[in-house]
Amino acid sequence: MKHIYQYVHCRLAGGATRTVEVNNWFDFTNLKDIATSSWKLKADGEDIQSGKLGDLDIAPRATKFIAIPVTAFQPRPGVEYFIELSFALKTDLPWAKAGHEIAWDEFKLPDAVPAAHFSTEKMPPVKWIAGTRVSRVAGANFEIIFDNRTGAMKSWLVNDAELIASPLRPDFWRAQTDNDRGRNELKSQGVWRYAHQDARLRSFAGADRGDHIEIQTEVALPRAGGAVWRTTYEVYGSGAVVVTAAFSPVKTDLPRLPRLGMQMTLPAGFERITWLGPGPQETYSDRKDSRVGVYSGTVNEQFYADYTEPGETGNKTDVRWVALTDSRGVGLLAVGMPWLSVNALHYGTEDLNAGKHAFQLPRRDFITLNLDWKQQGVGGDNSWGAWPHDEFLIPCAEQSYRFRLHPLRARENPEVMARAAQF
Numbered sequence: 001m002k003h004i005y006q007y008v009h010c011r012l013a014g015g016a017t018r019t020v021e022v023n024n025w026f027d028f029t030n031l032k033d034i035a036t037s038s039w040k041l042k043a044d045g046e047d048i049q050s051g052k053l054g055d056l057d058i059a060p061r062a063t064k065f066i067a068i069p070v071t072a073f074q075p076r077p078g079v080e081y082f083i084e085l086s087f088a089l090k091t092d093l094p095w096a097k098a099g100h101e102i103a104w105d106e107f108k109l110p111d112a113v114p115a116a117h118f119s120t121e122k123m124p125p126v127k128w129i130a131g132t133r134v135s136r137v138a139g140a141n142f143e144i145i146f147d148n149r150t151g152a153m154k155s156w157l158v159n160d161a162e163l164i165a166s167p168l169r170p171d172f173w174r175a176q177t178d179n180d181r182g183r184n185e186l187k188s189q190g191v192w193r194y195a196h197q198d199a200r201l202r203s204f205a206g207a208d209r210g211d212h213i214e215i216q217t218e219v220a221l222p223r224a225g226g227a228v229w230r231t232t233y234e235v236y237g238s239g240a241v242v243v244t245a246a247f248s249p250v251k252t253d254l255p256r257l258p259r260l261g262m263q264m265t266l267p268a269g270f271e272r273i274t275w276l277g278p279g280p281q282e283t284y285s286d287r288k289d290s291r292v293g294v295y296s297g298t299v300n301e302q303f304y305a306d307y308t309e310p311g312e313t314g315n316k317t318d319v320r321w322v323a324l325t326d327s328r329g330v331g332l333l334a335v336g337m338p339w340l341s342v343n344a345l346h347y348g349t350e351d352l353n354a355g356k357h358a359f360q361l362p363r364r365d366f367i368t369l370n371l372d373w374k375q376q377g378v379g380g381d382n383s384w385g386a387w388p389h390d391e392f393l394i395p396c397a398e399q400s401y402r403f404r405l406h407p408l409r410a411r412e413n414p415e416v417m418a419r420a421a422q423f
Contacts, residue, residue: 008024008035009023010105021063022066030058037052038086038088039051040086041073044079045293077115078114079419080108080320082106085105088100115420115421123238124139124140125139126138126236127139134154135148135215139235140239142156142239142407144156146204151201151219152168163331163332167264169262173192174312179380182384189257192259199219200220201218202228204218214234215235216230218231225249228247241404243402245402246398249398256393259372260374260394260399263370265369266324268365269326270325272331274414282314283316283318285374286392299346302314310353310355321418323408329409329410332408334371334405336403342369343372347362348364376388376392
């Protein structure tokens with residue numbers, strides 16, 4: 001909200017020339033009389049250059065183009081570069097002290113080198129072991145088990161550490177917010193609440209592709225008008241699993257989806273969450289005016305307890321990667337291909353609407369993790385019927401997305417693992 005209401009607004013006029021247009025929205029104040037300005041060059045959220053722009057002589061309601069004096073640099077593979085501008089009070093005022101930030105903006109630069117591609121030649125071998133009830137992928141220090149009856153990835157053991165409490169499954173529902181309740185989401189979009197239930201397996205097959213094992217599953221969703229969900233898992237000798245999920249509705253006249261993605265639960269203990277994306281606050285498709293950086297905290301801290309009535313909370317949009325780890329650094333890394341919408345909480349979706357107050361909710365030891373393509377916007381034009389704007393809604397249409405899962409072993413750096421390569 002502060003970022004939207006600020007009285008200095010900037011836009012990137014020339015990425016190659018590092019030129020920024022600065023707009024002074026004050027009606028009676030020259031920008032040089034109220035604020036000093038500074039800049040940073042960030043690489044995946046890490047400050048690598050910085051400097052002062054000093055006092056900018058920009059009259060009320062006027063605009064000026066400013067060249068940011070970035071020193072030439074060689075982009076690293078897979079790293080994103082941003083210029084961040086910050087404007088702070090020059091002197092004490094009755095409402096804030098000197099140095100208080102009154103505005104900021106951030107822009108992605110065009111400087112980029114693609115991430116290197118994995119070489120599978122030197123990876124340890126992986127083996128597909130088909131069974132009657134379960135089938136396995138066995139690799140060096142890991143084993144993944146699939147349930148033949150559902151096609152779900154039900155277990156992932158890495159050095160005897162279990163990463164899965166319940167399998168990845170399609171997910172289409174979010175806990176209701178006040179705005180959702182105000183427009184009676186249960187009536188307008190309620191078909192999606194239990195759309196993942198009673199799924200019927202239509203096909204399940206695994207095959208050795210030489211450098212990886214490929215498992216393909218297809219399920220029908222009778223509660224969603226017979227829609228089809230296809231999941232492809234590509235398992236590599238490094239332990240990486242590339243997941244491709246595709247949604248194909250049969251009835252395209254169904255309501256728009258509150259969420260489109262996949263949900264799983266992780267065992268207790270993976271309490272540390274770290275991600276690269278906007279933050280550190282929760283963000284949504286229509287609520288993401290936040291700086292891109294690497295942020296970290298506990299899963300417990302991702303639940304915002306101060307809403308009058310609990311509901312959807314803790315989401316993170318435009319996530320490049322997210323890691324959930326235990327005290328040893330063991331855990332699970334998910335890398336968007338390119339980005340994900342992510343949520344990790346000690347509450348299931350239904351738990352978040354199970355009480356009128358936060359203390360009434362059934363907190364779980366396990367972690368509910370959503371790795372989504374998208375969640376619809378929060379809305380808020382009013383709280384008694386208005387939908388989120390069209391650009392923040394999810395049509396009932398064919399959609400697909402991809403992400404990479406990778407087990408994290410003790411002392412492995414998730415930033416390095418996430419950036420290492422692309423498939």
